[in-house]
Amino acid sequence: MRALQIDFAPRGVKRMLYSARPLTAAMALAGLLLCVCGLLTMPWLGQPATDGGAAETPMVVAKPLPTDGPKVAAQKVSVSAEQAEAINATIRRLNLPWSALLDAMEKATPASVALISLEPDAKRNVVKGVAETRTPEQMASYIGRLKQQPFFGHVVLTHHEAASDEVRPNAKGGEPIKPLRFEFEVQWREAAP
Numbered sequence: 001m002r003a004l005q006i007d008f009a010p011r012g013v014k015r016m017l018y019s020a021r022p023l024t025a026a027m028a029l030a031g032l033l034l035c036v037c038g039l040l041t042m043p044w045l046g047q048p049a050t051d052g053g054a055a056e057t058p059m060v061v062a063k064p065l066p067t068d069g070p071k072v073a074a075q076k077v078s079v080s081a082e083q084a085e086a087i088n089a090t091i092r093r094l095n096l097p098w099s100a101l102l103d104a105m106e107k108a109t110p111a112s113v114a115l116i117s118l119e120p121d122a123k124r125n126v127v128k129g130v131a132e133t134r135t136p137e138q139m140a141s142y143i144g145r146l147k148q149q150p151f152f153g154h155v156v157l158t159h160h161e162a163a164s165d166e167v168r169p170n171a172k173g174g175e176p177i178k179p180l181r182f183e184f185e186v187q188w189r190e191a192a193p
Helices: 011-017 022-045 081-094 098-108 136-150
Strands: 114-121 125-132 152-162 179-187
Touching: 098 114, 098 136, 098 179, 125 136, 136 152, 136 179
Parallel strands: none
Antiparallel strands: 114 125, 125 179, 152 179
């Protein structure tokens, strides 16, 4: 059986120094000495040598290199309308305000609601979501909480149904629970307030 390495000491400098291998400690000490030597010699590196009669080093001036031929202008690339729309759509998708969007969703979502999916539509500034809850009251409360978020401008419940394919046991031992699945659309504002 292999020996177990159990260490209850709190993390810190003493623990690190105690558990360091000799080669690691020697390399760290050598690196520290090199740093100290470098710092001690720094003030003398920038000073010119004064040998009494020695002349100062001449200053070198960089001259531009000659070019061999005429300068060629950059070529203009034409982009079709379809390509421009595809590029703009990609840029819109990349510039989604994910941080603000997810923060607002997290603030509005209680423990009684399970978010299943979020699908953004960057062209319309809309997020389509699917969620589950136990009761219609919790669903309505969640839609109301989404409407109260300052980041969201327009919230619409688009579809709801009792998930007939799923039946979950009741934790209290009563009748099994059929979750209520619903879909909603949330339009976010361009600039968060």
